[in-house]
Amino acid sequence: MVNYILKRLLMLIPVLIGVSLLAFSIIHMIPGDPARIILGERANEASILALQEKLGLNEPLYIQFLNFLKNILSGDLGTSIITNEKVTYELLISFAATLELTIVAMIIAVVVGIAAGTIAAVKQYSIFDNLSMVGALVGVSMPIFWLGLLMIWAFAYKLGWFPPSGRLDVAINVPRITHLLLFDSLLAGNLNAFKNILWHLFMPSFALATIPMAIIARMTRSSMLEVMRQDYIRTARAKGLPENIVVFKHAIKNAFLPVITVIGLQFGILLGGAVMTETVFSYPGLGRRLYLAIMARDYPVVQGGILLISFCFVLVNLLVDLTYNYIDPRIKLE
Amino acid sequence: MQGKKWILVLIALLSLSLFIAGCGGTTPEPKQEAEAPKEPEVKEKVLVFARGGDSVGLDPANETDGESFYVSRNITDTLVDYEDDNTNIIPGLAKTWEPKDKDGLIWVFNLREGVKFHDGTPLNAEAVKFNFDRWMFEDNAYRYEGEAYEYWGYMFGGYPGVVKEVRAVDELTVEVELTQPFAPFINNLGMPCFGISSPEAIKKYGKDFFKNPVGTGPFKFVEWLKDDKIVLEKNEDYWGEGPKLDKLIFRAIPDNSARLMELQAGTIDIMIGLSPEDATIVEQDPNLQLLLRPSMNVGYLALHNEKEPFDNVLVRRALNHAIDKQALIDAFYAGFAKTAKNPLPPSLWGYNDAIVDYEYDPAKAKALLAEAGYPNGFKTELWAMPVARPYMPQPKEIATAMQQQFAAVGVEAEIVTMDWGTYLEKGEFGEHSMYLIGWNGDNGDPDNFMYVLLDKDNAKVGSAGNFAFYKSDKVHDLLIAAQKETDQAKRAKLYEEAQVIIHEDAPWIPLVHSTPPIAAKKSVKNFIPHPTGGESTFWKVDIE
Numbered sequence: 001m002v003n004y005i006l007k008r009l010l011m012l013i014p015v016l017i018g019v020s021l022l023a024f025s026i027i028h029m030i031p032g033d034p035a036r037i038i039l040g041e042r043a044n045e046a047s048i049l050a051l052q053e054k055l056g057l058n059e060p061l062y063i064q065f066l067n068f069l070k071n072i073l074s075g076d077l078g079t080s081i082i083t084n085e086k087v088t089y090e091l092l093i094s095f096a097a098t099l100e101l102t103i104v105a106m107i108i109a110v111v112v113g114i115a116a117g118t119i120a121a122v123k124q125y126s127i128f129d130n131l132s133m134v135g136a137l138v139g140v141s142m143p144i145f146w147l148g149l150l151m152i153w154a155f156a157y158k159l160g161w162f163p164p165s166g167r168l169d170v171a172i173n174v175p176r177i178t179h180l181l182l183f184d185s186l187l188a189g190n191l192n193a194f195k196n197i198l199w200h201l202f203m204p205s206f207a208l209a210t211i212p213m214a215i216i217a218r219m220t221r222s223s224m225l226e227v228m229r230q231d232y233i234r235t236a237r238a239k240g241l242p243e244n245i246v247v248f249k250h251a252i253k254n255a256f257l258p259v260i261t262v263i264g265l266q267f268g269i270l271l272g273g274a275v276m277t278e279t280v281f282s283y284p285g286l287g288r289r290l291y292l293a294i295m296a297r298d299y300p301v302v303q304g305g306i307l308l309i310s311f312c313f314v315l316v317n318l319l320v321d322l323t324y325n326y327i328d329p330r331i332k333l334e
Numbered sequence: 335m336q337g338k339k340w341i342l343v344l345i346a347l348l349s350l351s352l353f354i355a356g357c358g359g360t361t362p363e364p365k366q367e368a369e370a371p372k373e374p375e376v377k378e379k380v381l382v383f384a385r386g387g388d389s390v391g392l393d394p395a396n397e398t399d400g401e402s403f404y405v406s407r408n409i410t411d412t413l414v415d416y417e418d419d420n421t422n423i424i425p426g427l428a429k430t431w432e433p434k435d436k437d438g439l440i441w442v443f444n445l446r447e448g449v450k451f452h453d454g455t456p457l458n459a460e461a462v463k464f465n466f467d468r469w470m471f472e473d474n475a476y477r478y479e480g481e482a483y484e485y486w487g488y489m490f491g492g493y494p495g496v497v498k499e500v501r502a503v504d505e506l507t508v509e510v511e512l513t514q515p516f517a518p519f520i521n522n523l524g525m526p527c528f529g530i531s532s533p534e535a536i537k538k539y540g541k542d543f544f545k546n547p548v549g550t551g552p553f554k555f556v557e558w559l560k561d562d563k564i565v566l567e568k569n570e571d572y573w574g575e576g577p578k579l580d581k582l583i584f585r586a587i588p589d590n591s592a593r594l595m596e597l598q599a600g601t602i603d604i605m606i607g608l609s610p611e612d613a614t615i616v617e618q619d620p621n622l623q624l625l626l627r628p629s630m631n632v633g634y635l636a637l638h639n640e641k642e643p644f645d646n647v648l649v650r651r652a653l654n655h656a657i658d659k660q661a662l663i664d665a666f667y668a669g670f671a672k673t674a675k676n677p678l679p680p681s682l683w684g685y686n687d688a689i690v691d692y693e694y695d696p697a698k699a700k701a702l703l704a705e706a707g708y709p710n711g712f713k714t715e716l717w718a719m720p721v722a723r724p725y726m727p728q729p730k731e732i733a734t735a736m737q738q739q740f741a742a743v744g745v746e747a748e749i750v751t752m753d754w755g756t757y758l759e760k761g762e763f764g765e766h767s768m769y770l771i772g773w774n775g776d777n778g779d780p781d782n783f784m785y786v787l788l789d790k791d792n793a794k795v796g797s798a799g800n801f802a803f804y805k806s807d808k809v810h811d812l813l814i815a816a817q818k819e820t821d822q823a824k825r826a827k828l829y830e831e832a833q834v835i836i837h838e839d840a841p842w843i844p845l846v847h848s849t850p851p852i853a854a855k856k857s858v859k860n861f862i863p864h865p866t867g868g869e870s871t872f873w874k875v876d877i878e
Contacts, residue, residue: 032755038398041773042488043758045797054482083390084480084544085560093560152592157599164596170382170563170583282587284561292387297755 001325008318015314016307020072023306024065027299033057034081034297055081068303077304082296087304091286094273095308096179097167098285101277102270104198105205109213110263116213117220117259121228122247132217139214148207148280155203162203165282169196204281208274212266219262223255230254256327264320268313378580379877381858384593384602388561388586391544394529395469396481400867403526405564405584407870409452410529410549413443413462414520418862418871419628420681421778423520427457427530427550428508431520438515438820445506449573451532452554459502464533466510470494476533478541485527489518489776515818517825518779525777526868552577552873561586577873597622597853603877604854604861610668610727616853623856629672629679629847630865632783633725633772635716635736636801639841641767643712650840652702654692656743657843662735666728670851674844676833677783681865683822684780684829689837699743711744717766721754724867725772725848732845733770762798769801774867780829785813788836804841 035051036043052058056067071078077087116136120129156164167181168174174185174193182201185193227233228251236246273287286305293301324331387401394406415426427445434440449457468476469486472493477483483493490496496516501509512519522528535548547555550573553566564584568577585602587593590609596602598619608616608624616624637644637653644650659673675691678684703711718733719726726732733749740747747768751757761769776782786792790805809832816828852863860874 030753032753033759034755036755036758039484040398040758041771041799042398042484043762043797044488044792044799045794046492047484047487048797050487051482051484054480079480081480084396084478084541090560149589149591149595152595157595160599164599164601165587165592166585167562170565170585171380176559279588280592282562282585282589282592284559284586288561288588 078300105208113216121224136214393544407526466500627863630775648706655699686833716747802841
């Protein structure tokens with residue numbers, strides 16, 4: 001087991017080198033010179049040359065790439081050419097915001113998705129089944145941007161139940177230590193702030209949860225339906241076990257494998273940041289940071305961001321594989 | 335079994351969060367006190383100002399974007415300042431100033447007494463000299479890695495440019511010596527990028543000064559949460575009339591509609607970047623007020639004066655007659671713009687109002703084209719930028735409308751667009767025929783429009799601000815004479831004269847001067863939008 005984990009972690013190295021090469025080439029292939037974007041209408045030859053030199057953009061590309069690799073090896077992702085801020089710092093604070101949002105969204109998605117999927121499968125063709133599957137279809141197809149604006153309009157502006165955007169009321173201060181605000185507010189022993197943060201998280205995380213929720217519900221339903229048709233379920237029922245034990249003890253666990261895969265994948269995707277949700281709800285997460293960096297051709301931030309996201313994705317996949325082993329002892333990890 | 339699995343996931347997440355905490359701790363951050371929020375006895379006056387993007391940095395000398403200056407101009411003061419709603423000059427940190435010689439080569443500034451930076455250090459002649467030296471000299475020790483100070487080079491013609499030396503004569507007297515007479519000098523010094531920062535703080539924070547700004551302004555910097563908010567608080571020791579607000583908070587809310595709903599929900603007080611079509615919502619809301627920012631910009635179509643058929647003045651005049659500017663304004667600015675007939679916006683001194691614009695007249699356009707030898711029109715390209723600019727919110731849509739108006743006089747224009755950086759680059763190299771572009775004024779001096787956009791000095795391939803490649807010796811002579819003249823009335827005359835020649839030569843189709851709408855709560859008092867695109871008058875603002 002330990003060997004397996006080590007092996008998988010070692011495999012991260014070639015993956016990350018490949019990703020950094022890819023990230024570097026793609027962002028440098030996109031036309032548009034950061035110096036010109038910074039100077040805008042005010043660019044002239046002298047100022048562009050001077051700025052390119054300042055930003056280290058006048059070096060040949062392979063030198064820039066080697067410098068980038070050298071920096072990564074020493075744990076440094078460089079400095080943003082737009083804000084002059086350390087890329088590691090800039091990415092991690094926005095990543096923390098995204099992580100918090102993603103975790104809450106995934107909790108909503110998993111709880112609601114699995115519950116809805118299970119009930120729909122057990123009561124196949126019932127009204128609940130039909131309604132929840134229509135709901136899931138809407139959830140998958142509804143553009144988050146539009147859903148977000150509707151939610152703000154209804155719940156923040158018309159009803160005033162939730163704050164329209166942001167992470168915390170402007171009047172409340174929480175010392176930022178981990179930059180996971182829920183965590184930080186607890187560390188500071190500030191329950192008031194904790195509640196306020198949760199309150200702020202509700203709308204964006206719900207909007208973000210719609211798609212994974214729908215996918216999880218549908219996956220749970222189909223997987224459950226398949227398991228419920230198996231012989232051992234018939235046997236369990238035949239020996240007189242109550243239906244809830246049949247469902248919860250025998251069926252769900254076996255139906256879970258594909259669902260876990262989907263949860264893992266969705267979690268990995270959401271960790272990459274959600275540009276739409278973050279934009280509508282003014283949430284300072286990784287997706288928007290990267291979007292802005294791409295528009296400004298902030299090479300170091302984009303490269304670092306892609307590296308971070310791929311790292312998370314590989315890590316989440318590893319976790320999923322480990323979870324398989326726990327759920328289904330027949331799977332051997334070697 | 336299932337319990338174990340969740341514990342595993344939980345441990346993984348926990349370790350990830352600790353990892354983040356570890357990494358985050360390595361960079362210094364603005365100090366914050368761990369405090370439980372107490373209900374203040376007297377309600378604090380907090381104003382929340384919302385815009386689309388966050389600031390890039392708060393060291394004014396090293397920034398180029400409006401979002402940064404929006405905040406920094408409340409923290410740092412400049413030597414001279416602009417009047418509330420125009421660019422006439424009033425005293426700032428300098429009480430008085432005057433040229434020492436008749437050519438205006440040496441300027442003497444007398445500073446206010448007893449002004450202190452937010453860190454308690456005094457504002458004196460040495461501090462001013464320190465700031466100038468940092469702006470001017472590329473080898474200055476307090477320019478940190480990656481800092482380019484673009485605006486100095488831009489406004490003063492390089493490093494050190496037209497400024498030869500800055501001397502601290504005594505505690506409160508500064509002398510600035512120029513290499514040549516330079517009329518826009520005083521107006522330049524009112525720009526937010528030339529805000530005076532505390533030398534001690536620059537030394538103390540080093541590379542991180544951009545997130546720990548210290549000036550003499552009416553508000554002090556408190557904290558900055560990236561992509562979220564910047565918090566400023568009242569400077570109790572402000573040298574001028576103290577601010578009425580206790581806190582001034584700048585929030586970044588990227589989506590225009592979401593920002594408007596926040597304003598309606600009451601969580602913010604003022605918003606910029608209101609979509610013109612939403613203006614009616616604001617006007618109909620009894621709790622909101624609509625304000626207009628006076629225009630200091632121009633959006634125009636540059637015609638490449640050295641390329642056929644635009645090298646023919648008759649063709650250029652014909653195209654001027656072909657465009658219905660008011661229709662563009664009604665369709666794409668919801669009326670929040672004025673038609674342009676000159677390169678200068680009407681709010682600037684030197685604007686020549688006597689000029690009569692080429693009226694919209696397709697028949698006349700056709701006749702002129704025939705006279706020029708193009709009775710059946712011609713085929714050409716119409717370049718449109720890919721991004722919204724303050725002077726042009728929807729460039730591609732505007733280009734499409736213009737395409738139809740050109741087609742009506744027989745000119746078949748194909749729309750060309752590309753990413754913003756490449757667009758500017760190709761424009762500077764003159765690869766276009768017709769080029770949509772515009773300009774936001776910096777310092778309120780006509781030179782900042784006329785010389786930059788229409789002088790032959792700036793029609794150089796590869797670094798053209800003069801995208802029309804318009805080269806008129808007569809205009810050049812007038813503009814250079816205006817740069818050397820120190821008397822404003824005489825300068826205005828020179829600019830008026832230049833506009834007459836430019837009108838006749840018609841190197842552009844001047845399109846619009848936009849007046850961007852701003853929405854605020856009715857309870858916000860004395861907020862005066864400034865034409866330069868940002869306000870340094872927040873100390874006057876009050877909430878009822």
